[in-house]
Amino acid sequence: MAVITSLITQNPIKITQVTDTHLYGKPSGTLLKMNTNETLNHVIELVKQNEEEIDLVLATGDIAQDASEKAYQNFLDTVAKLDAPFRWIPGNHDSAKVMSRIAGGTETGEKTAQLNNWLIILLDSSILGQAHGKLNKTELIFLRSVLRAAEQDETIDHCLLTMHHNPVPGNSAWMRDIGLENGQEFFDIIKMSSKVRCVLYGHIHQELDFKHEGVRCFCTPSTCIQFKPKVTSFSLDRVNPGYRSLQLYADGSIESEVRRVSGEIFEADYNSPGY
Template sequence: MEASADVLHVLQITDPHLLGDADGRLLGMKTRDTLDAVLDHVKTHYGQPDVVLATGDISQDGSDASYRFFQDRTAFFECPVFWFAGNHDVIPAMERAIGGTQSAERRYHSHGWQLIFLDSSVPDQVYGRLAEYELRLLDKFLSENPDEHALVCLHHHPIEIGASWMNSIGLRDHEAFFEVLERHPQVRGILCGHIHQTLDEESGGRRMLASPSTCVQFRPNSDEFSVDALPPGYRWLNLHPDGTIETGVERVEDEDFGLDVESDGY
């Protein structure tokens, strides 16, 4: 990464699915090892960003130990690291780890940009919803800062994607979400996790981005649950003063993490 004083450098880490057991596996992969490999790649090839976004499913089992592990492993970042929940996360356990810290804050301002972090998780459900409070918060934050470019971040994908089995477990109330965004033309992009694959397209004149997991990947354009053999990865974003978004995905190559590609779910 080439540093620039005018550009906000953002790193997205998503869907680590960590387990309390240090040897815990998901579809054959030790998710602690895959996260370590991704973070080693960041250290070697990317360097220090201005802000890190952990976009949900930090834990697979909701254990305190899994959140402590994530907090410990991301402590090398010299910048804010923001967490928000996915469908596998247990919010009380997350709050025990980050409650009262900067990681739990709901927005971030820098370089003429506002980053907004929404909670789309629904207890005991895989799909997502934005409670009325979340929609009001989104509208409030955007109304307060009409002159800042905005990136809105949440775990669940708010549009249909090619992997049709995932569309029913995306953001259920996406119409209400987009109704809020329509009132605020400064929104330049939407960033999510959940789909364990790369997405980069335009939606309503905004950049719609999703990113690979730090562990298991899902196969694009599949009708049923299907695992992809692509390796773990992360996304970097350069947010420019004119509102443009430069972004790319990096992956950990040439490592065998023991993935069970024949699995039919987890």
């Protein structure tokens, strides 16, 4: 297991998460009538207004809706405006293959980053052609080995794990089958580590901050459409796109906020029965 990037930086460490951008090769592309390129640009502007000295930007999947090279290139060009180190992981709408081809030779697709005494671990939970997720055998071996190495490493005190899918079932009945299939196995593995502080994800397009099995879990709103929580069938929420900022402290504590675009009304098909 190689921790490729290691950086001494400020305390707290500043992370910005953008997720579920659902971009198309054509910038005019819309998801349930919402122009995803336009909403991403609004969110990136909001990040620029609010965040200074970002140590790491994490893009946690569903970056492209059509898995096209153009969509990924557009995303990279847009995120470059933040002028910060950057990592991405695939979601259910992405092509992990196309992403790794585009990221080839850069740090974008690396699976770990050490910032001060925190280790950030990025996991691929996507299954080609499926909405739900799973950590496959390779990812589980990687997770076990990286946590075991971190446990022995005196320079690492805390770990943040991130993936696209929700490892804890969503709070709406229609979401029951779209989360991480082996969520319990995931938590059983991370329980063996004394250093895991936080699990960060996207996929269910809403803001959540709770504890599960003693670990702080965060879900982050999409940069486009939002899913209404606690409903039986699919329903869009009338709240604006946003992002999450996290401050990771040397003592293991975490502060985090979701910020949403304000002063704009974005069109969407609020009566759609699905997406």
